[in-house]
Structure formats: C-alpha cells, structure tokens
Amino acid sequence: MKRPTLAAVAARAGVSKSSVSRVVNGEATVTPAIRELVIRAVRELGYVPNGAARSLATQRTNAVAVIVSDPPKGLSSDDPMFSAVVRTVSRVLESAGMQVTLMLAGSAESRLRAEQFVAAGHVAGVMLVSMHGADPLPASLARMGFPMVAFGRSSGGLPYVDNDNTGGAAVAVKYLLDQGRRRIATITGPLDMIASQDRLTGYRETLRDTGRRSIVAIGDFTRISGYEGMRQLLEDDPALDAVFAANDLMAIGALRALREAGRRVPHDVAVVGFDDIEAALYTAPPLTTVRSPMEDQAAATAELLLSVFNGAPGTPVIMPHRLIVRESA
Amino acid sequence: MKRPTLAAVAARAGVSKSSVSRVVNGEATVTPAIRELVIRAVRELGYVPNGAARSLATQRTNAVAVIVSDPPKGLSSDDPMFSAVVRTVSRVLESAGMQVTLMLAGSAESRLRAEQFVAAGHVAGVMLVSMHGADPLPASLARMGFPMVAFGRSSGGLPYVDNDNTGGAAVAVKYLLDQGRRRIATITGPLDMIASQDRLTGYRETLRDTGRRSIVAIGDFTRISGYEGMRQLLEDDPALDAVFAANDLMAIGALRALREAGRRVPHDVAVVGFDDIEAALYTAPPLTTVRSPMEDQAAATAELLLSVFNGAPGTPVIMPHRLIVRESA
C-alpha cells in the first residue's frame, strides 16, 4: 500500500509523465483533453506529489525556518510575545504558500541543529526571533548566504522590522514627568537584548534631559522579575513615585509587589508598561502602557521575508508606537 | 557557488561515495584511515548532506507536523496554552532529533494545505492540538494511516494525552460547596471542544448530586468572554456567590467584571479557575485554580508520538490534577 507516483498517474491516464507533471503544475500548454484525463487519474488515485522528489529536482523548497531564541527551560512558558509572533508569522507565511518550520535555538546544541538544518537546504529562508546580543547564530547563518530577516533589530546587520523602542520609552517617561512624578524608576528587560537596551536608553535620556537621576532594576521580561525588581526598587528608594517597566508582564509583576507593599496605584506609585498586551486591560487598575503591536510587527516581518525572496533589498522598517493611557498612571 | 555534494567530498577524499555516506551516517564498518580522510574533506568543503535527496532515497523523514486548530484571526492571540504547548512539544521533539513543522489549521483552506502537506510525505507523523469537535481533519488524516496523536482527547479515536477535566471540575465545585457557597455558576469554554464539555460535565454532575441547579454562561476560553460571561451571570442571578470558570483566562475576565460591579472577591463571590497558568498568581486576589500542568501534558503527548513511531500501541494517558487554593475562593 504505497502512495501513487506520478508514473502511476501517467500509466492510468495513458499519457507521459511529462504531461502529468505539466498538468499538476498548472502549465498552460496542455490540451484540454489530456488535462482532463490527467485530472481524473489524479483524483481516482488520490495522487499528491512527493515533496522530497520535487525539492530535489527543482533545487527549491517552499519552507522557511522560524528560529526562536528560547532559553532551555523556557523562562516564562506563557510568553505572549511568542504566541503572537509565531501565530501571526505562520498565518502570513502560510497564506503565501510557505511552510513554517519552527526551531528553538536556546542551547548550543539546538543552535547547531538549526544551522545544519538550514545548511541541508531544507528551507528557502530564515526568520530570526528574539535574538540575544551574543548569539552567534545570525552571523553563521548569514555566512551561508540565505535570505534572512529578523523580528526586531539584532546584531549582524540583517533586514529587520522593529518598534521604536527608544521613542516609546521616552514617551512613557515624558508622560510620567508631565504628571508631576519626580522619582521615576525603571525595570529593564535582559540587557543582552537590543530591545531592552533601547527602552532603557529612552528612559535614561529622557530623565537626563530634565536633570533627574535614573533608578534601575534589571529584569528579564518575566512577571516574576518584575515582581522582584519592584521589591528591590522599593527597598532601594522607598520614596519613588513612579515606575516604567520595559514590558507589560513585568508591570504586572510590579503591580503585585506594590499591592503587597501597601502602595496604592497610581496614587502612591504610577506604573507604565510596554507592549499593550491583552492582559494590560485586566489588571487592577488597568495598565497605562505603550502600544507596540507585536502582531503588526510580526506580519510586517513575514512580509519583509517574502519581499526579500522576490529580490527586494530588505530595508529595515520601524513601526510607530503610541501611549495608551489607562488608570495605572 | 553551489553547496558541495557527497560526490565532491568523495572526489576530494579520494574514496567512493559509499564510504563517504557511511562515515557521514556513522556506520561502524569503516577503516579509521578512510574515516579520517572523509572527515577532513567534509570539514574542508563544509559539506552538509542534502535533506531532500536523503528523504527521497530513504523514503523517510525526521519531520513531524504539529497542527494547531486556530481560528483565522486568532481569538486571543496571546493564548498561554499555545505558547506552552508549542514550545514544550518542540523542545521534546527536537531533542529526539525531529524537526517540527507548525501548521495552523483554522480555515478550510489551511486545513486542505495541511492535508496535502502530510500526504506529500513531508512528515513522519502528526500531532493534533486543540481540535474542535466538528473538525474533519483527524478523520481524513487518519485515513492516510500516519502515526498520529492528539493533545487532549478528540474525536476520531486517536491516541491522546489528556487531563482529567471532569474530575478537576468536580474538585473545584466540591471545594466551593465545602466553603458553604450555595449559588455556584460556571463560565464554559467553547462547547465544541471536548475539554469544555468535560469541565462542564464535572460542574453539572457535582452540583446535581447535591440537588443544586446549574447556572451557566457560555464562553470561549478568552479573557473577554469571561468578562462578558460574568456580567451576564450577574444579571441573570444577582445572588450568586461563586463562579467556576473553565479556564484561568476567563477567570481573569470574571474578576474584572466583578470588580467593576463592586463585588468583593472572595467575600461576595468566590472565583475558581482552571489550568493554573502563571498569571493566576498575579491577579488580585490570587486565583484559586485547578492545576493541570499543560507543559507536562505537552511533553507527554510528544513522547507518546515518539513511542508510536517505535511501534507502541499508543494508549491514551490521563494526567492527574490538583486544586491550588489561593485567595480568590
């Protein structure tokens, strides 16, 4: 009970393999009569072309690798970023007829696997997601000369789509200043990620322009790190009256720490997050945050990859941001 | 500038293609001298075997499809389930040397694509995630005779790993009864999913055993549906004193509705969720919930698929559950 081959279809239809191939691939130069014969045979046999054989013959593939830099155990296994990005990218790529091969590249071992996989010619291109600064993967893949784009700016100079992280952070801090807040702290993302660095820069520079000093706790984009960061900040500077968390997950953690410490939000301490994930609407009080629609960014990144396939230069794209004011600040 | 082939390596090393093939595939029957020669040539040329050619020759592949039934637009794009399941499954499968091809099968079109893809022999097996009852995909894939498992019990009788959804719901409701709650409502998941049905059954039967009546609002596992469901319940039965939400996301939505309605939790209304996602620790008050570790379930499902590859019968597995009591009930 094997699957029928193109030859089987040809035999059944009483035509040559070439004709079957032409019909299957939708070439125009086929007599209606033959086309009809072939289509019937295909249907009767339930024929589906063998992908490996086709790839081998054409030297092409319609698969792309989406490589997500993921810590081995998954720091926060329910990262909304992951979900939004992977789903959106899959949707866009799939409707362009591409298959998505998902690869997690957290460990050295998995990174090697990813490299080999790409080198084996399994994919036509690569999308990199959430690369940390020191990651050697972009460079080694780039050396192989594959079409490649990144979700978010990264090292290695590849085409990317990013948000204006610096500008977004600046807007958040400016808003807090306008509200009369004087001691504004921040909880950062992992500092080996460019997005974290940019958000920290936006915070720092805005504060420096007004002669105020930075109060920094380092987090890693997880709720728990926001919680712990906030506790530490409260200890370091009990008089702080505002905090800018570099993402909403950490803002959610900070909210909990403030609640436990008996501080009222926003009366005692104002909180601003970043990303505007759906959960930001459900905190108490609802979170003021900077909207950087990850889904639009993901879709744009996928489209950038498609355009690179078509020979476009792949110029970086920066998406706009916007402050969403809710009750937490 | 093409990639080097096995033949090129053979020429360079001055041996036959077979020898190269043997070395590359780690066969034992190779003289050390030849092995050395080959390894050097491989390294010098940067040779990586072509995947398509190998698949074609061996009639095998080490890719598996993970097919996620996803609504076209993505009801809640930051579904923690998606993230936890996809990442965990990828991790397990990748460390077993398999590649994961992710496919979203929400629309009829994408479903067809998934079928074709599997039929094209691209993958060695399939894992189905979050199938809705009416989905025709399991049946049509099963007809093709591929190794296949499901995350969560589904129609079609394939091997699966599931939680004891009915039992978990029963435990939650019993707990509320023990606390002296008398009017216990529920917000369900989408009723075409078996997990939703089971959780509803657990709720219903436990209540019926004590002669109490059900108060039901239908949700779809999203925060907003929990919010709206709770508002509706409050309107239908203002005197209710507890609610069992079929997942934590909806419980979070319910919490917001209760807050807006001025009900205190748990004093006026007790809330119990299901799943114990990380966010449950960060609500105000922290959520009492039923733990059904999705990650363990995902890992077990991946391992089930691997064991089916090895000829195991693929008997269903039911994972235990446990009530996690926090302050919301």
Add this chain to the structure above:
DNA sequence: CTGAAAGCGCTAACAT
C-alpha cells in the same frame, strides 16, 4: 503540444 531521457544528491543492495 507531447514524449523520451537525463539528471537532482543520496542510500542500499550487491559484488568484490
């Protein structure tokens, strides 16, 4: 417009 034939790069008998 159709068919015959030559590969794509690799593996797997088989022979040596």
Add this chain to the structure above:
DNA sequence: ATGTTAGCGCTTTCAG
C-alpha cells in the same frame, strides 16, 4: 571493508 550500480519521484531540456 570498499566500490559499483541502480534507483527514490520528480522536473526539465530537447526532439519530434
């Protein structure tokens, strides 16, 4: 233990 040879299933010149 190594090499030779025949495919795996498809596409793609090239003749007809």
